[in-house]
Amino acid sequence: MQLEVGAILEGKVTGVKKFGAFVALPEGKTGMVHISEVSNSFIEDLATVLTEGQEVKVKVLSIGEDGKIALSIKRTLPPQPRQQGGPRPGGPRGGRGRSDTPRVWQGKAQPQQQGDLSFEDMMSRFKSQSEEKISDLKKVTENRRGGGYSRRR
Secondary structure, three states, rough: OOOOOOOOOEEEEEEOOOOOOEEEEEHHHHEEEEEHOOOOOOOHHHHHHOOOEEEEEEEEEEEEEOEEEEEOOOOOOOOOOOOOOOOOOOOOOOOOOOOOOOOOOOOOOOOOOOOOOOHHHHHHHHHHHHHHHHHHHHHHHHHHOOOOHHHOO
16 A cells, blocks of 8 residues: 555554654554644643554654655544633633634723712713723733833834
């Protein structure tokens, strides 16, 4: 059988290292499964998942000009549905891109007693809320830039 990219084969684990596992393939060839291609979930120690002599099903990802064969175990597994909700790794945005939900400023909770307030009192409250919003906005933009105004001279 000719070894080609995309082929799914049975192999035997011949060695387990921190970065991946070596798998003996048919026709006396050997390929490597990188730790990121073993499972759909995070693996801290590969030795807890794979052992020498274990039979595994692998998919050929690539064959280099130098003869190195990249393999994957997780791509032979059925696809797992994406989980909805809950915190994502790396923070609320997962550390990448933009969130689908718009960011809305939410001021500090204050009692809403506008019925008995005079016009001047309502204007005073509006002014203090506006100043809070501007102050919060400045903090956010300064943090994105990496600090205060004295960085560039």
